[in-house]
Amino acid sequence: MSLPRIAIDAMGGDEGVRVMVHGAAEARRDHDKFRFLLVGDEARIKSALDEHPGMAAASEILHCDEVVEGDEKPSRAIRRAKTTSMGLAINAVKEGNCGAAVSGGNTGALMAMSKLALRTMPGIDRPALAGLMPTLGENDVVMLDLGANTDCDARNLIQFAIMGAAYSRIVTAKAEPRVRLLNIGTESIKGTDDLRTASQSLRDATGLALEFDGFIEADKINRGEVDVVVTDGFSGNIALKAIEGSARFVTDLLKTAFTSSLRSKVGFLVSRPATELLRHHLDPNNHNGGVFLGLNGVIVKSHGSANAKGVANAVHVTARLLEDDITTRIAADLAEMGEDALRETGNGHSSGDEPKA
Template structure:
C-alpha cells in the first residue's frame, strides 16, 4: 500500500537538487511505497532524475525557480512563501497534495513558513524541533526543543514532553517512554523556576502515555536510560551542537592517532571493524531528520550538509511518521492531559466546597 506523497524541497541544502533527488531515490529503492512531489526547477530536477529511473514513475514535479537563501531572515522568506520551493512544498501539505514535506533549507524560514501555513495543533502553544540522537543502547533518544524557541514557559515544556513521548513511542515501541527535563543537576531543587514548575506538573499528571523520571544532565543524554529529553530551544541547540562537535572531535582524533606512525597504521587495520562501527554510529547522516512537532501536518528538516544517505534517512523518518499517524497520537495525548486537568479541577472544587 502506498503512503501519501512526500513533498521534497529539491532546491534546499548545501548541495541542492542532485543530493535531494539522489536521497529520495535511495529511500525509494529501500521502500517502493514512497511517492514524491518534487518542488524546484523542473529542468534541473529532470536532469537529476536521469540517473534514477526508479523515481520517474513515483514522482510529480512542481516547477519553481525561487529559493530561500541559507542566510535569509525568516521574515524576508515569509514574504516569498508562495514563490519559493520551500514555501510551495509546505503549501502542498496544507492543500492535501502531499502528506508531509522535507527540506534541507534554512531552518528559521522553514519553521516560520510551516507555522504560518499549517498552524499549531489545538492545545499546543508553540511547535518544537525534535531530533533523534544515538545512545549506548539499541534505541535513539528523542530531544526537543532544538532551536525553534529560545524562550519558553512551564506549559510549553509540558506540551513538548507529551509530543516527544508520542514521537518516541513510534521509534522505540515503548508504551510509556521515559521522559526527563534537561537541567544542571538531578536534584529536585536544581534549575530555574520554569523547570521546577514543569517538573511538578508532569509529576502530578495522570493518564499520560509517558513515565516522567525527573531531570537529566547533559553528559547523560546519550547513555540510553532516557527516551525523551525536554528543554528550551536555546539550551537544546547548544547541547546538540556540543554533542555533534564532540563526535567529530573523537572521529578526527582517532584518524590522526591511527595515521601518526607505521605501528599506528597496523593497529588501525587490526581495529578497523570497531572503528568503522564507531564511525557509523557517530555519523549524523544516520540520524538525519528533525521534526517540527505540534503542527497540523508533518514537516521534517534535513541537515543542510546531509549526503544522499542522510536525505534518504530524513525521507524514511517522514514516511514512518505518516505511517504511524504521529499527529493523531499527539492529539489523543493532549486530550488525555485535558481530561486529567479537568478531573483535578473538579476534585479541587469539590474539596473546597466540602470545607
C-alpha cells in the same frame, strides 16, 4: 491504504537536486506506497530522475527556480513563500496536496514559514524542533526543542514532553518511552521555577503513554538511559552542537593519533573494524531528520550537508510519521493530559525570537 504524498524541496540542501532526488528514491525502496511532489527546477529534477525510473513513475514535478538562501532572514523568506521551492513545498501541505514536506534548507526560514502556513495543532502553543541522537543503548534518543523556541515556560515544556513521547513511540516502538527534563542536576530542588513546575505536573499526570521520572543532566543524554530529553530551544541547541562537536573532536583525535607514526598506522589496521563501527555510529547522516512537532502537518528538516543516505533517512522519518499518524497520537495524548491541567502550569505566552538554529 492510500497514504498522503510527500513534498520534497529539491532545491534545499548544500548538495543540490541530484542528492535530494537520490535520497528520496533510496527511501522509497522501503516505502513504495508513497508518491512524491518534487519542487524545484524541472530540467534538473528530470535529469536526476533519469537514474531512478521507479521514483520518476511515483513523482510529480512542480517547477520553481527560486530558492531560500542559507543566510536569508526568516522575515524575508516568508515574503517569498509563494515563489521559492521551500515555500511551495510547505504550501502543498497547507493545501492538502501533500501530507508532509522535507527540506534541507534554512532552518529558521523553514520553521517560520511552516508555522505561519500550517499553524499549531489545537492544544499546542508552539511547535518544537525534535531530532534523533545516537546513544549507547538500543535506540536513539529523541531530543526537543533544538532551537525553535529560545525561551519556554512550564506549559511549553509539558507539551514538548507529550509530543516527544508520541514521536519516540513511533521510532522506538516503546509503549511508554522514558521522558526526562534537561536540568543542571537531578535533585527536585534544582533548576528554574518553570522546570520544577513542569516536572511536578508530569509526575502528577495520569494516563499518559510515557514514563516520567524527573531530570537528566547533559552528560547522560547519550548513555541510553532515557528515550526523550525535553528542554527549551536555547539550551537544546547548545547541547546539540556540543554533542556534535565532541563527536567530531573524538574522530579527528583518533585520525591524528592513528597517523602519527608507523606503529600507529599498524595499530589502525588492527583496530579498523572498531573504528569503522565508531565512525558509522557517529555519522550524522545515520540520524538525519529533525521534525517540527505540533503543526497541522508534518515538516521534516534535513541537514543541509546531508548526503544521499542522510536525505534517505530524513524521508524515512517522514514516511514513518505519516504511516503512524503522528498528529493523531499527539492530539490523543493532549486530551489525556487535559486542558485544565495544562492551564494551571502557565499561560504559554513567554517570549520567543525568530528561529536561528
